[in-house]
Amino acid sequence: MRVADVPGLPTGVAEYFEGEGIEELYPPQGEAVEKGVTEGANLVASVPTASGKTLVAQLAMLSAIAEDDGDGGFEFGGDGTALYIVPLRALAGEKAAEFEAFERFGLSVGVSTGNYESDGSRLSDNDIVVATSEKVDSLVRNGAGWIDDLSCVVADEVHLVDDDHRGPTLEVTLAKLRQRVSDLQVVALSATIGNADELADWLDAELVDSDWRPIDLRTGVHYGEALHYDDGTQAELSVGSGSQTAAVVADTLKDEGSTLVFVNSRRNAEASARRLSDVTGGTLSPDERERLADVAEEIRGVSDTETSDDLADAVAKGAAFHHAGLAREHRELVEEAFRDRLVKVVSATPTLAAGVNTPSRRVVVRDWQRYDGTAGGMQPLDVLEVHQMFGRAGRPGLDPYGEAVLLANSHDELEELFDRYVYADPEPVRSKLAAEPALRTHVLAAIATGFTTTEDNLHEFLGETLYATQTDDPGRLKSVTRDVLVYLDRNGFVERDGGALRATATGHLVSQLYVDPMSAATIIDGLRDAARAASGGADGTDSGEPEGFQPASEMRAENDLPEDASVDPSPLGLYHLVSRTPDMYELYLRSGDREQYTELAYEREDELLGSTPREEAAEFEDWLSALKTAKLMEDWASELDEDRIAERYDVGPGDIRGKVETAEWLLNAAERLAGELDVAAATAVREARKRVEYGVREExxxxxxxxxxxxxxxxxxxxxxxxxxxxxxxxxxxxxxxxxxxxxxxxxxxxxxxxxxxxxxxxxxxxxxxxxxxxxxxxxxxxxxxxxxxxx
DNA sequence: TGGCCCTAGATATAGACAGCATGTC
DNA sequence: CTATATCTAGGGCCA
Structure with a gap:
C-alpha cells in the first residue's frame, strides 16, 4: 500500500511522508492500515523490532487527532490528544524527538516523566504527549482533566505487561483509560510474542502478527571453527588463542562492522570490554583514536570513580561496557559513540536490549543463563529476552543484513541453543496483576480517584484487565483483592461501609504521592515511633506492626508535650526508614557485611526507628541491607567522595545517584505524610532530604x-x-x-x-x-x- | 628470605518507575 | 540443585 492511499490522514501528511522518502508502506504497516488504524480501529501489532512500528503509531495518532472537515477530508485543529506510552524515561525523549517533525502541521509535542517535564505551559495544550506508564497512571490519579480529551493512546512494548514489577501498572492504566474515555482508540505495539491474539482479545483490537522485517536477520550459533546459521549454512570462523567472543568481534571488524555483546553480569561486561579493547585497539585509524580520546575524557569527567576510569580506558581503545551501574551521562556517551561507529564493541547487560536504539551489525549473546537467587542458581533467559537482544542486529538503511549469534562450547550445547532460542517461539505473555504489591497500589488508586466506589465496582473493573481474560482461576484475583482491602483498611487508607469503599485523607495522599501503600505504612509507623520517643511516651522498641498503629488523633495528645529538638529523628534513622520500604531497591549484603552492619546497628540503635527484628528472624537480613543502604546515604550526605562510596559499597556511580534520587523522592513523601498526620518530624525529614539531595553536611x-x-x-x-x-x-x-x-x-x-x-x-x-x-x-x-x- | 607463578577454592551474580520545584564540576 | 569469570590464599620454586 502507498502512503498516498492511506485513508483518514489529514491534509499534508501523506505528502510529508513522501518527502521523507516513505512512499510505500511495509507489509505489516499496510496490514495495519487495512485493518483500520487510521480510521479509529484498535490494533495490536506484534512485529519484530525495527520493522516500522513507529510509523503505524504515527499514522494512528495523526489521524486520530484530526477532524473530519465535513467534505470528505481531514484537517488538524480538533481538540483531541494522542498519548504515547513508553516503558523507559530514556525512550520518552527519543520518541518525542521523532514526533517533533509534526510541528510543521502546527502540532505540539510534550514529554512528561518523573524527572522531566517539557516546558511550555500545560500538558493539556499538547497534541501529542509522550509519557511513561507510571507517569500516565500518576496523571490520572492526580486528576489531569485532559485525559478525557484523549482520542488515541499508543502503548509501546506492550509485552511488558508480563513484567512482575511494572507490568501491572501498564495493564491497569490501559484498562482505566479505556473505561474512562469513551471511543478511545488503543494501539498496542509489541515484540513478536506467542499470544498476541490474547492481547488483541483483551483490547477488542484487530491483530497484525508478523515476522516480516525490513532488513534480513540471520541468527545462528557459533561452535568450534564455524558459525552455524539458522538456514543450515555455515561460515568458517576460527577462534585461535583468544575467546570465542573475541574471534567473532575480530571477524566483524574485518567487514568494518561493530558488535554488541550481551553478558550476564556487570562484572562480566567490564571484564569483557577490557579484553575486547585489545582486539579493537589495533584497528583504529589515527582520526578515530583522536576522537575516541575526546570521548574518553568526557567519560572520565562524568564521575571520579574507578568505573568511570575503566570505561574511559576501554573507550580510548574502541570498546566499552554498558550497565546500570553507569551514570546516565556515561550511558549516553557510550550509546552515542557506538551509533557514530567510533566505539566498535559494547559489552552490555540487558540494559541495552530494552533501551534506546543502538543497532549493531552483529549481536553476540554470550551468556544465555543468568543467576537468579530466588530460583537457586543459573536460569536460562526467556526466549523473548534473547530475541529482543537479537533484534538489535542490523541497522536499517546501513547494513545489508544483521547477524545475531549465540556461543556454544559443546556440540550438545549447539543443538540445545538452536532448539531453545533460534528455532523457538517466544513464550506467551502473562499478566502479573494478581500479586499483592501490584493490587495494593492500584486498588487504593482506584478507590482514591473515585474510579470505584464499591467492592462490586472494583471487581467489575478488575474484570476488564488482561489478567481476568487470561486466568482460569477467577477466584484468585478476588481473594487477593479482599486481602488487599483488609490491609488498606487496617492501615487507615480506606474505609469500608458495607460494600462501599472510600479513601481516607491519608489514603488520598498516599495515592497521589505514588508510593506503595506499604511504603507509606512503614514510613508512618516509623515517624510515629520517633514522635513517641521524642514525647517520652513508649520507649520505641515495641511499636508494633504497620497495620497496628493508633489513629492520628490519639497521637496528637502525646505531641502536646514540650518538644525536645535533640530527639528529632536523625538522618540515618530516616534514611534507614525509607530504605526499608518496598519502593527502595536494596543493596546486596555481601560476605562480612552481616557482621559489620550488625555492629553498626548496635552502635546507632537509638537512631533507628521502629522495632528491630531479632537477629535470628528472617527479616533481619533485609533490615540490615536497608541499614547498609542508609549508611551509603549518610556517607553521601557527609560529603564523602563518590569514589570512596563506590569502593566502600562496591557500587557504580549510577547506583549512588539512583539511591539518592529514590531517597529524595521517598523523603518527600515522608515529609508530606508527616504534615498530613501532624507528626512533628517534618522539619527533620526536610533537612535529611535536602542533605541527600545536595550531598552535603548541615552547614x-x-x-x-x-x-x-x-x-x-x-x-x-x-x-x-x-x-x-x-x-x-x-x-x-x-x-x-x-x-x-x-x-x-x-x-x-x-x-x-x-x-x-x-x-x-x-x-x-x-x-x-x-x-x-x-x-x-x-x-x-x-x-x-x-x-x-x-x-x- | 622474598618475589613470582600456579592452582585450588571462594566469591558473587540484570534492571529502574514515581513527587516537586529548579539546576553539578 | 544448575555456571562461570574473577579474586584470593597458599604452596612450590627459584634467586
Missing amino acids: LLDLAGVRDVGRKRARRLFNAGVETRADLRNADKSLVLGAVRGREATAERILENVGHPDPGMDGVDADADATPDPDSGSAGASENQANLGDFS
Missing part, C-alpha cells in the same frame, strides 16, 4: 541551594570562609574565583545567581588560599577522611 545546606553551587564548590567556599548565601553575596571576589579553580565564567554565574551587586570578574585574581590543591583531592574530602575513616 552547607544554605550554600548548596545556590544555583551552580554543588557539594564540592559549596565545601570549598565554606572552607574559604564564605559560609552562607549572605556571605557569598558580599564575598571577596578573589576568594570565590579561587574556590572555582580560577574559572571566571563560573564564578560570575554563581555571583549572579546569588544576587551579588557586581559579579564581574575582570581584573580579579584567584585567591591561592581558596584554591584547592589538585593533588590532595577536594578540601571536603580530606576532612572527611579523618571523620569517617573509622568506618571502612
Whole structure:
C-alpha cells in the first residue's frame, strides 16, 4: 500500500511522508492500515523490532487527532490528544524527538516523566504527549482533566505487561483509560510474542502478527571453527588463542562492522570490554583514536570513580561496557559513540536490549543463563529476552543484513541453543496483576480517584484487565483483592461501609504521592515511633506492626508535650526508614557485611526507628541491607567522595545517584505524610532530604541551594570562609574565583545567581588560599577522611 | 628470605518507575 | 540443585 492511499490522514501528511522518502508502506504497516488504524480501529501489532512500528503509531495518532472537515477530508485543529506510552524515561525523549517533525502541521509535542517535564505551559495544550506508564497512571490519579480529551493512546512494548514489577501498572492504566474515555482508540505495539491474539482479545483490537522485517536477520550459533546459521549454512570462523567472543568481534571488524555483546553480569561486561579493547585497539585509524580520546575524557569527567576510569580506558581503545551501574551521562556517551561507529564493541547487560536504539551489525549473546537467587542458581533467559537482544542486529538503511549469534562450547550445547532460542517461539505473555504489591497500589488508586466506589465496582473493573481474560482461576484475583482491602483498611487508607469503599485523607495522599501503600505504612509507623520517643511516651522498641498503629488523633495528645529538638529523628534513622520500604531497591549484603552492619546497628540503635527484628528472624537480613543502604546515604550526605562510596559499597556511580534520587523522592513523601498526620518530624525529614539531595553536611545546606553551587564548590567556599548565601553575596571576589579553580565564567554565574551587586570578574585574581590543591583531592574530602575513616 | 607463578577454592551474580520545584564540576 | 569469570590464599620454586 502507498502512503498516498492511506485513508483518514489529514491534509499534508501523506505528502510529508513522501518527502521523507516513505512512499510505500511495509507489509505489516499496510496490514495495519487495512485493518483500520487510521480510521479509529484498535490494533495490536506484534512485529519484530525495527520493522516500522513507529510509523503505524504515527499514522494512528495523526489521524486520530484530526477532524473530519465535513467534505470528505481531514484537517488538524480538533481538540483531541494522542498519548504515547513508553516503558523507559530514556525512550520518552527519543520518541518525542521523532514526533517533533509534526510541528510543521502546527502540532505540539510534550514529554512528561518523573524527572522531566517539557516546558511550555500545560500538558493539556499538547497534541501529542509522550509519557511513561507510571507517569500516565500518576496523571490520572492526580486528576489531569485532559485525559478525557484523549482520542488515541499508543502503548509501546506492550509485552511488558508480563513484567512482575511494572507490568501491572501498564495493564491497569490501559484498562482505566479505556473505561474512562469513551471511543478511545488503543494501539498496542509489541515484540513478536506467542499470544498476541490474547492481547488483541483483551483490547477488542484487530491483530497484525508478523515476522516480516525490513532488513534480513540471520541468527545462528557459533561452535568450534564455524558459525552455524539458522538456514543450515555455515561460515568458517576460527577462534585461535583468544575467546570465542573475541574471534567473532575480530571477524566483524574485518567487514568494518561493530558488535554488541550481551553478558550476564556487570562484572562480566567490564571484564569483557577490557579484553575486547585489545582486539579493537589495533584497528583504529589515527582520526578515530583522536576522537575516541575526546570521548574518553568526557567519560572520565562524568564521575571520579574507578568505573568511570575503566570505561574511559576501554573507550580510548574502541570498546566499552554498558550497565546500570553507569551514570546516565556515561550511558549516553557510550550509546552515542557506538551509533557514530567510533566505539566498535559494547559489552552490555540487558540494559541495552530494552533501551534506546543502538543497532549493531552483529549481536553476540554470550551468556544465555543468568543467576537468579530466588530460583537457586543459573536460569536460562526467556526466549523473548534473547530475541529482543537479537533484534538489535542490523541497522536499517546501513547494513545489508544483521547477524545475531549465540556461543556454544559443546556440540550438545549447539543443538540445545538452536532448539531453545533460534528455532523457538517466544513464550506467551502473562499478566502479573494478581500479586499483592501490584493490587495494593492500584486498588487504593482506584478507590482514591473515585474510579470505584464499591467492592462490586472494583471487581467489575478488575474484570476488564488482561489478567481476568487470561486466568482460569477467577477466584484468585478476588481473594487477593479482599486481602488487599483488609490491609488498606487496617492501615487507615480506606474505609469500608458495607460494600462501599472510600479513601481516607491519608489514603488520598498516599495515592497521589505514588508510593506503595506499604511504603507509606512503614514510613508512618516509623515517624510515629520517633514522635513517641521524642514525647517520652513508649520507649520505641515495641511499636508494633504497620497495620497496628493508633489513629492520628490519639497521637496528637502525646505531641502536646514540650518538644525536645535533640530527639528529632536523625538522618540515618530516616534514611534507614525509607530504605526499608518496598519502593527502595536494596543493596546486596555481601560476605562480612552481616557482621559489620550488625555492629553498626548496635552502635546507632537509638537512631533507628521502629522495632528491630531479632537477629535470628528472617527479616533481619533485609533490615540490615536497608541499614547498609542508609549508611551509603549518610556517607553521601557527609560529603564523602563518590569514589570512596563506590569502593566502600562496591557500587557504580549510577547506583549512588539512583539511591539518592529514590531517597529524595521517598523523603518527600515522608515529609508530606508527616504534615498530613501532624507528626512533628517534618522539619527533620526536610533537612535529611535536602542533605541527600545536595550531598552535603548541615552547614552547607544554605550554600548548596545556590544555583551552580554543588557539594564540592559549596565545601570549598565554606572552607574559604564564605559560609552562607549572605556571605557569598558580599564575598571577596578573589576568594570565590579561587574556590572555582580560577574559572571566571563560573564564578560570575554563581555571583549572579546569588544576587551579588557586581559579579564581574575582570581584573580579579584567584585567591591561592581558596584554591584547592589538585593533588590532595577536594578540601571536603580530606576532612572527611579523618571523620569517617573509622568506618571502612 | 622474598618475589613470582600456579592452582585450588571462594566469591558473587540484570534492571529502574514515581513527587516537586529548579539546576553539578 | 544448575555456571562461570574473577579474586584470593597458599604452596612450590627459584634467586
